[in-house]
Amino acid sequence: MILVTGASGYLGSYIVHRLADAGRPTRAMVRSRAFAQKEGRLAGLDIEWVEADVTRPESLAGAMRGVEAVIHTVAIAIEKGGRRYEDINYQGTVNIVEAAKAAGVRRFVYISQLGANASLPYRFLASKGKAEDYVKASGLEWTAFQPSVIWGPEDEFANSFARLIPLTPLIFPIVGDETARFQPIWVEDVASCAIQSLDDRDTIGQAFQLGGPEILTLEEIERRTLQALGAKRIMIRFPMPLLRFFVALMEILLPNPPVTRSLLELLAVSNVTTANAIDRFVSQPRPFTAENVAPYMRQFRVKDTLAQFLGR
Numbered sequence: 001m002i003l004v005t006g007a008s009g010y011l012g013s014y015i016v017h018r019l020a021d022a023g024r025p026t027r028a029m030v031r032s033r034a035f036a037q038k039e040g041r042l043a044g045l046d047i048e049w050v051e052a053d054v055t056r057p058e059s060l061a062g063a064m065r066g067v068e069a070v071i072h073t074v075a076i077a078i079e080k081g082g083r084r085y086e087d088i089n090y091q092g093t094v095n096i097v098e099a100a101k102a103a104g105v106r107r108f109v110y111i112s113q114l115g116a117n118a119s120l121p122y123r124f125l126a127s128k129g130k131a132e133d134y135v136k137a138s139g140l141e142w143t144a145f146q147p148s149v150i151w152g153p154e155d156e157f158a159n160s161f162a163r164l165i166p167l168t169p170l171i172f173p174i175v176g177d178e179t180a181r182f183q184p185i186w187v188e189d190v191a192s193c194a195i196q197s198l199d200d201r202d203t204i205g206q207a208f209q210l211g212g213p214e215i216l217t218l219e220e221i222e223r224r225t226l227q228a229l230g231a232k233r234i235m236i237r238f239p240m241p242l243l244r245f246f247v248a249l250m251e252i253l254l255p256n257p258p259v260t261r262s263l264l265e266l267l268a269v270s271n272v273t274t275a276n277a278i279d280r281f282v283s284q285p286r287p288f289t290a291e292n293v294a295p296y297m298r299q300f301r302v303k304d305t306l307a308q309f310l311g312r
């Protein structure tokens with residue numbers, strides 16, 4: 001039995017689909033089965049379900065029963081409603097590792113983040129780095145993956161720019177300075193890496209950086225997203241201080257801001273691999289091109305965008 005945490009999340013749901021399609025016994029760990037079923041990402045799959053919360057260690061023992069390997073994807077990128085990076089990304093991982101050890105599980109695949117580092121002043125990356133360090137020191141048969149930004153249907157990457165399109169009929173803001181670079185990686189490619197590593201004992205004790213085949217500036221990413229949606233805009237670079245001001249304002253005014261200051265800080269950290277391991281697992285990683293993005297992008301309406309920001 002493979003336990004996938006964060007099973008109804010974006011990456012987690014792709015991993016569960018792939019495991020189930022391959023006929024591997026899979027247990028999907030979610031906080032609320034009713035909510036996950038309403039969302040429908042795992043609809044129709046022949047899987048086991050378990051409800052558990054990484055912040056409640058007592059809920060995890062049942063999830064681990066009979067498990068041979070864990071793929072741990074749970075994390076939050078935005079802190080809201082009292083949910084903190086430290087509690088979920090770090091302590092949540094500690095709780096999952098300890099529950100795995102207590103249940104005699106040996107194999108553990110951790111989905112980290114490119115640039116994760118416990119000593120950074122950026123709280124999100126520091127929480128992921130601390131969690132990764134804990135996994136590495138756990139004594140489990142661990143493998144860690146550090147993906148750059150992940151793209152695909154329902155991502156919070158290209159879609160966050162797509163959402164802005166109806167609000168910016170003429171001018172589109174270029175976010176970040178020219179130095180911010182990303183290496184977008186296709187969600188199915190990340191899922192492939194995680195699943196292959198389960199059966200590849202040579203990956204034990206290793207952390208793999210994962211990036212897509214191209215290194216892109218945010219401006220290029222925005223241009224490709226606009227092109228995918230057939231939207232024409234005059235693009236103007238937003239100076240960082242102005243952007244910080246707007247983001248701070250959004251954090252105060254919106255229940256569900258699309259960006260927060262702690263995410264904005266990440267633009268200062270390279271999101272480009274120094275040693276890309278994708279070729280070890282995937283022979284032809286899919287590039288983030290307008291043609292590849294177009295089939296899954298949907299046209300957002302002003303109403304959709306506002307509803308999302310207002311958390312409705």
Ligand SMILES: NC(=O)c1ccc[n+]([C@@H]2O[C@H](COP(=O)([O-])OP(=O)(O)OC[C@H]3O[C@@H](n4cnc5c(N)ncnc54)[C@H](OP(=O)(O)O)[C@@H]3O)[C@@H](O)[C@H]2O)c1
Binds near residue numbers: 011032113150
């Ligand atoms: N997306 C990217 O671009 C990207 C890039 C690099 C690395 N990663 C890493 O990939 C992993 C998955 O990211 P994602 O984008 O798929 O995130 P996601 O869609 O937000 O999924 C995260 C999942 O974690 C679950 N979760 C949150 N708090 C929990 C708790 N207390 N107990 C149990 N489950 C909880 C969420 O369930 P609920 O729905 O119940 O909240 C959700 O299903 C993360 O570790 C992230 O750091 C992502």
